[in-house]
Amino acid sequence: xxxxxxxxxxxxxxxxxxxxxxxxxxxxxxxxxxxxxxxxxxxxxxxxxxxxxxxxxxxxxxxxxxxxxxxxxxxxxxxxxxxxxxxxxx
Amino acid sequence: xxxxxxxxxxxxxxxxxxxxxxxxxxxxxxxxxxxxxxxxxxxxxxxxxxxxxxxxxxxxxxxxxxxxxxxxxxxxxxxxxxxxxxxxxxxxxxxxxxxxxxxxxxxxxxxxxxxxxxxxxxxxxxxxxxxxxxxxxxxxxxxxxxxxxxxxxxxxxxxxxxxxxxxxxxxxxxxxxxxxxxxxxxxxxxxxxxxxxxxxxxxxxxxxxxxxxx
Numbered sequence: 481x482x483x484x485x486x487x488x489x490x491x492x493x494x495x496x497x498x499x500x501x502x503x504x505x506x507x508x509x510x511x512x513x514x515x516x517x518x519x520x521x522x523x524x525x526x527x528x529x530x531x532x533x534x535x536x537x538x539x540x541x542x543x544x545x546x547x548x549x550x551x552x553x554x555x556x557x558x559x560x561x562x563x564x565x566x567x568x569x570x
Numbered sequence: 571x572x573x574x575x576x577x578x579x580x581x582x583x584x585x586x587x588x589x590x591x592x593x594x595x596x597x598x599x600x601x602x603x604x605x606x607x608x609x610x611x612x613x614x615x616x617x618x619x620x621x622x623x624x625x626x627x628x629x630x631x632x633x634x635x636x637x638x639x640x641x642x643x644x645x646x647x648x649x650x651x652x653x654x655x656x657x658x659x660x661x662x663x664x665x666x667x668x669x670x671x672x673x674x675x676x677x678x679x680x681x682x683x684x685x686x687x688x689x690x691x692x693x694x695x696x697x698x699x700x701x702x703x704x705x706x707x708x709x710x711x712x713x714x715x716x717x718x719x720x721x722x723x724x725x726x727x728x729x730x731x732x733x734x735x736x737x738x739x740x741x742x743x744x745x746x747x748x749x750x751x752x753x754x755x756x757x758x759x760x761x762x763x764x765x766x767x768x769x770x771x772x773x774x775x776x777x778x779x780x781x782x783x784x
Binding site for chain 2: 514523550565
């Protein structure tokens with residue numbers, strides 16, 4: 481089946497949206513494992529774990545930063561960057 | 571020439587995040603005083619632009635340790651007053667070594683500012699703590715994992731080491747804590763938030779002359 485440019489863009493946009501949704505779900509799942517007696521100080525505010533999860537789901541400014549930080553962490557973990565840094569510092 | 575025996579510290583305390591930084595900075599102040607430095611402590615409401623500019627102008631400190639909220643081009647003081655802003659009054663940083671424990675200020679103020687050397691954060695500086703310890707910040711073992719390595723930047727600089735050594739030693743301690751937290755010896759809480767310590771490691775940046783020291 482052949483698609484024209486407009487249809488291709490539409491398909492890509494849908495794929496990107498699905499990808500972003502999956503990433504949000506991943507980060508929310510990671511946050512949900514944190515004990516609820518903890519709070520996070522980030523930026524000019526303090527957040528409970530529920531508030532952090534809400535911010536990620538609503539893609540607020542803090543939510544976007546949490547997503548970026550967690551994705552960077554997972555990439556660095558998967559690529560071996562964290563272990564490399566550890567070896568460098570020994 | 572700056573006076574390398576004078577250290578200026580800002581530490582506003584008007585919310586619980588700042589209260590943690592306020593109390594954790596006490597160790598640095600004690601350390602500096604024991605080593606014979608003249609300590610200019612802009613604590614609480616004194617962390618404002620007027621005091622900062624006046625103290626710098628009169629005492630010419632070689633080292634400035636900022637604690638507070640921040641943006642990519644500024645550092646805030648008490649009641650979120652902007653006390654240093656790029657292209658507005660960043661000349662107060664000229665020829666000085668700066669450590670800014672504040673979110674994002676490394677991004678533009680550190681990179682483009684006028685400090686001799688600047689250690690700061692490209693991202694938000696993050697720490698976790700137990701809600702039950704809000705009134706006892708120094709007792710919080712989880713916060714210690716995040717704040718002790720950042721204190722090490724200051725204490726290393728106060729030992730007349732280079733900013734490069736201060737940055738490296740701090741990152742090394744963060745990595746040590748990260749692996750301890752992730753190990754089977756780490757508590758459940760530590761294991762779940764260790765990834766955020768990595769954000770501080772990845773976000774901490776050094777600008778200016780890496781060989782600078784007081």
